[in-house]
Amino acid sequence: MDATTEPYLIISSDCHAGPPTEEYRPYLDARFHRDFDEFLAGQDRRRAEMTRLGIRNEAFADRWFHDNEEGLRGGWDPARRLKELDGDGVAAEVVFPDADAVDSRTAAPFGVGLGLSGDHDPDLGMAGAQAHNRWLAEFVGEHPQRHRGVALLPVTAPTDRVVAEVYRAKESGLGALMIPAMWVDKEPYHDRRYDPVWAAAAECAMPVLTHSGAAPRHEYGDHLGIYVSEVTWWPARPLWFLLWSGVFERHPGLRFGVAESGCWWLPNLLWFMDRLYLGAHGGKKLSPFAGLRRPPHEYLDRQVFVCATNTKRRELAQRYEIGVDNILWGSDFPHPEGTWPDTRAWLARTFHDIPVAETRRMLGLAAAEVFGFDTGRLAPLAKRIGPTPADLGQSGDQRAVEASWARSREVGRHWLTDHDFPALGVNP
Template sequence: MTDPTDPYLIISADCHAGLPAERYRPYLEAGNHRAFDDFLGQRDARRAVRARRGIRNETSALKWQEDNEEGLRGGWDAAQRAKELDGDGVAAEVVLPGTDPVDGGVAAPFGAGLDDPEGQDPELGMAGARAYNRWLAEFCATDPERHCGVAVLPLAGEVDEAVTEIHRARDSGLGALLIPATWAGGAPFHDRRYDPVWAAAAETAMPVLTHAGAAPRHEYGGHLGIELSEAAWWPARPLWFLLWSGAFERHPGLRFGVAGAGCWWLPNLLWQMDRLYLGAHGGKKHSPFAALKRSPHEYLDRQVFVCAAAPQRRELAQRYEIGVDNILWGSNFPHPEGTWPHTGEWLRRAFHDIPVGETRRMLGESAAEVFGFDKRRLAPLAQRIGPTPEALGQPRNQAPVEACWRRARETGRHWLTGFDFPFVGVGE
């Protein structure tokens, strides 16, 4: 049993890694080298497009790179990576693509990864994904107990090829899958053509993730507020496509997570989906939800999680509606909107008055269960580098803290507990 004063086992469920783009050549099949040269040659044009759209603050981004030049090498250098993780008190991490230090120079070949797949050649997209996945497997193998690599899995091409890549990635030591957040004119994710993908993910015990990044930027006209207002919507959208189409019912072993989008959007979404399923007016006047055999919140608790990078206090206050076990904290290394390189300070501000047991779940224990980390093997490292509850400002006497949150915990999902309504129902 964990002693209440023990250091935290911290697992970041949202970190990023990737080579400088030109260094992927050895990981590509020889037949794609000429196309890769063309891809590299187009980098200046892509940068010019970004500049015209005015989305990126180049001055701020360049300063971030200059101020953190040494640490940013941890995006691809395993020794530097270990140093940065230690400094942040992070024992293990889930590794996604997209280190993105200012100029797109770390982009995986042919835009594989977090980029919008619009206009991407399916064959080149899969070739780029395989190259990235080969490199990532090597990177994670330097310390396999500490890294869970997320394989890039484009779905614009043949489904059989995607299933083959799932098994190849698993055999190489990778532990999760990143699918596109948008389908760029292809079949939406409710389509049954993807069933072999969901089945293979369940069979290999590889959680499926989406991540913020893809968006119709050509529509934004340089207005950053528009992009940021929609940033969580795009990676979250596949959730309701999978849920309402019955994918979670047909594949009960499938685990699905949304990363890079916080978790602020989930409580009201879950409330509305439960209302519809349980008989609210909007659901009654339409056809029944025959693909589902249980309420949306039951699928959420069984199969869905949120990799919440640097969740804000408002989001943590909603944890009983989201589900404490469904929130997986992330540092978002090495992005400037994350907590690195000041994670300890950030954790103290965010968790100082949250019960220690719940903090342990959100900071690492739930991620260990979802992504298959060995807590026993990580324990010595956590003892060495992890912050203690005291370091996070959490009092040894937890009774007042528990009492402070008791009402919120008992209320939980108010539409199910009935605390907010004078009658039994779904809050009509």
């Protein structure tokens, strides 16, 4: 079996797990139990408010839970989870919090899951994060070769406690760190107070990620379209804070990722930042490059990745600007906006004309390198459950497929290759 016919090793870079919220109690320090009871008591009120704002569609919720009742148990049941992953052809996964993205029935204590933000009370935020991290370490420990748990890290809390949680999470078997996308009234991520955290993450080889979820919802009123338009911007924002302030230069071993925010925004951002650094006319009066020794695209390729959940055709068409190895596909299991339970058909619709070698990178091999999965241990499983290139409609002549993308690959990052921008016929 050659590389054009063997099944794909698929790793989802964005999945979710968490027990029904009340089951976090044994993992929470006892001194926070009274606060936890108050948090639980407010769940119905918060759910009603979500419905009023349009964040929760009651008819959709009823249908979703009815149609997927068994599979949704995979959000916290390890055996059921493996059955769902196998059905999707997914050999391994990166596990974020909050399995239930419809009714929030699996919310981490005090709302520190996908809503983790710098406005959380430092004590409650750290307590809730540690409770989830303890539960998650047990959960992924059932089958560690197939899961990388993402520890919640309230990075805006006192630095010594944050650094201690990095090491504790690493020792417990977790493999990555999720920080708030919003620091709110705390120090932004260019502040040197965070350097010990970045250093600890690099030392532990734990990638640091943001994930869509948190946003200043109090500003949006009843206009949900505003939230939808901005929710993927907030997780991306720390990227340029870390890059321009020299964090990536000072900590070359730090890996940073943006999850479930697409990657459609990255080509134009990278073009803009590179042009500034390389001396574009509009930036000549500025001096924004203190501490940077290389152009932004080099930091991106060395240290940044995008967990491009439910990757779109438009984004794949831009992969030579983004960087094929910088795109990590994700299923978002078990969230309804993801590809589960129809992942195999979705992959065929999306990757049917993408070269097999590039597909292997984006569907699994790049994620294996970022998150440290053992591809040798996963290979027998992938051969059993993984879809083949033929299953994805890629059974045609690979030379012809490669040739069809030759021009796009040659142009690549057009501002660096001195080729015309394809859509305009000019080199802006």
